[in-house]
Amino acid sequence: MTTPPPSPRRWWGLGALVISVLVISLDGTIINVALPTLSQELGASTTQLQWISGGYLLTFAAVMLPVGVLGDRFGHRRLLLAGIAVFGAASAAGVLADDPGPVIAVRALMGVGAAMIMPLTMAILPRMFPKEELDKAVGTWTAAASIGMPVGPLVGGWLLNHFWWGSVFVFNLPVAVAALVAVAVLLPADPAAARRAGAGRAPAFDGPGALLGALGITGLVYGSVLVPEDGWGSVKVLGTLGAGVLLLVALVFRERRAASPLVDLGLLGDRTFRWGTVVATFVNFCVMGILFVVPQYLGSVLGNSAFGTGLRLLPLIGGLVVGAQLAEALVPRLGPRAVIPLGLLVLAGATLLGARSTVADGYAFAALWLALTGAGFGLAIVPSTSMVLGSLPEEGAGAGSSLLETLQQVGGVLGVAGLGSLLSSGYLDRISTGGLPDEAARAARSSVTGANAVAARLDDPGLLASAHTAFVHGSNLVLTACGAVAVVAALLAAAFVPPKSAFPVKSAFPVKPTGKERGGKREREEKQHA
Missing domain, CATH: 1.20.1250.20 (MFS general substrate transporter like domains)
Structure with a gap:
């Protein structure tokens, strides 16, 4: 057809x-x-x-x-x-x-x-x-x-x-x-099928599955939100994250047996969908961690206002636009197996370059590695997202895109939580608050913004210098971790992303995998290509 x-x-x-x-x-x-x-x-x-x-x-x-x-x-x-x-x-x-x-x-x-x-x-x-x-x-x-x-x-x-x-x-x-x-x-x-469903002829909705998914994801997200304040060792954090994981495991068991599943687990058996989603989640983990750190650096260390900070993030956007255009040109020639690892390696190189930052560096150096970060992001995320969308059956595009977006969102939240904790650890390891009153010391150790306020109130240039040095140290740890994650993702993409020949070239939708290929639960008819 x-x-x-x-x-x-x-x-x-x-x-x-x-x-x-x-x-x-x-x-x-x-x-x-x-x-x-x-x-x-x-x-x-x-x-x-x-x-x-x-x-x-x-x-x-x-x-x-x-x-x-x-x-x-x-x-x-x-x-x-x-x-x-x-x-x-x-x-x-x-x-x-x-x-x-x-x-x-x-x-x-x-x-x-x-x-x-x-x-x-x-x-x-x-x-x-x-x-x-x-x-x-x-x-x-x-x-x-x-x-x-x-x-x-x-x-x-x-x-x-x-x-x-x-x-x-x-x-x-x-x-x-x-x-x-x-x-x-x-x-x-x-489509007509959806209009008929809207008229009351839709299959039963998996309400229990939706509840398990919502509660499980809420547990993961809420537990991650608590991490910066309570730490990874907190009973509240571990209990919330653990409950979220158990609920999502229960969701998987339910969906394997549900007549009308909320999540088509067979999608994860599709190599194209699986590895496109893995790459997109890794990229989101890195980018959300970077966007957590960089505005604080531009604002609290370099001293820009909120408006000035946003303005100075524009090289990231420019790099993203360039990277997306490059991906569009390169994927038809080289295939996603080559382009996606290239983008991830550019992202890794950019973050590792940023990890060499010092307090003495000005904005020009930050603009350079931010532009490269955007380019790597665009090169990696565009083909990986296209892979996922191109692998979806036409009648299940919504469920598949929701699964992709949910995993990306959870990856981004975990990135902010994990990398935020790394930033905090690096900051606390280097900041010196000796000789300060207890309340001032607590404020200075809570964040670099708090340290700036204490230093201004006490006219303490030594505390200001210590806080900025400590924050840059912590942010460099975060950028190093992002670089390492991007390298791992590049290796996985090079090994497991399907080659160019695995992708259809004429139809907007690929041949659907059989039920056996999609997890063995249900037999599906194959769509013929033009």
């Missing part, structure tokens, strides 16, 4: 997806620069600030897994419109909030909307674009999904410099409205 000719409006449709995902990626970090203002104007405690930031992350990760299955059954576009509406409505409620409790609730609801938007925009891509254009479409989508992370503080800093704290929520409203209109007008209609 041949695939239908691509729509002439597909690039306009990609623009609608880009608008949808861009606001999500921006919102993931835009709130961070508003936390001090929320603390001051709403009287939010440290714990409440943690939930304002972490509540969004929790619901985002926990809800994402069932969203793909629901999108496959009821229509990707239909559910995407609902997700944008939820996100916009929550943002409108955030404007009206005047207490930390409602802000926490609003952020959690925004996470639900974001979890509906992110995997569904990805799932729609292979339905809109033929295989030969999928890399370009994925590269554009990836740039939109990634650009918001470093640009979020830039936008947030500008808004807070000119308006009140609620402007970070107001910013989402016109973008959400534009995304609703663009998706409704420009995206192709949902």
Whole structure:
């Protein structure tokens, strides 16, 4: 069976997806620069600030897994419109909030909307674009999904410099409205099967599986969020992480026997899906760790404002754009088995170069290795994501993209937790607080920002120099670890990513593997290529 000719409006449709995902990626970090203002104007405690930031992350990760299955059954576009509406409505409620409790609730609801938007925009891509254009479409989508992370503080800093704290929520409203209109007008209609499912003829939804997945992922994410404060040895951290792992193991056992599984475990038996997902998760682990460290370095060590910090992260975006374009050009010639390890090695080289930073280095050196980091990121993530999308059966694109996004999200959270702990350990190992009052010493040891405040209050240049040196030491440890992880990922990709000949060249969807190849649970019919 041949695939239908691509729509002439597909690039306009990609623009609608880009608008949808861009606001999500921006919102993931835009709130961070508003936390001090929320603390001051709403009287939010440290714990409440943690939930304002972490509540969004929790619901985002926990809800994402069932969203793909629901999108496959009821229509990707239909559910995407609902997700944008939820996100916009929550943002409108955030404007009206005047207490930390409602802000926490609003952020959690925004996470639900974001979890509906992110995997569904990805799932729609292979339905809109033929295989030969999928890399370009994925590269554009990836740039939109990634650009918001470093640009979020830039936008947030500008808004807070000119308006009140609620402007970070107001910013989402016109973008959400534009995304609703663009998706409704420009995206192709949902397939007839999904429309029939929406009319009440869908298979039974795996509610217990969805609950196990949500609770298990919540355990992993929440346990990781607790790590910077409580440490890896904390009973609370170990108990929460352990409970999350046990619940996810229970989910696997259930899904192997469920008549209508939430997670198609057979996908992990597909070599293309499996190794594309592994690479994407490794990359996200590294990049989220880098984005945790670098803004602190630019702000607290080099002394830039929130707006200036966001501006100085632009070389990372420029490198990402270049890397994505290179991937698009190189993959058809060399295949993903060559391009993905190349990107990972560039990423490793960039982070290891950054690990040579000293306090005396200025921004120019940081700009160099950040640009190289972005290039490696783009070279690796675009073909790995295209591999995954190209391996999905047409009727299961939502479930597959949700699984990919969930694993990437968990990888990013674990990256922030693990690498954040490494940063803290390196910082505490080198900072000198001898002779300071106990309260001042505790503040200085809590973070480099705290040390800056104590040094300014006490007019202590020695403490300032010690804190900056200690932070750079800790950040260098993080960058070294990222480089090591990227090298391991490059070796795995070179060994296990399927060669160029394993990928279809005409159809937007590859031949589906048989039930035996996909785990032996169900026999599937093979799709013929054009």
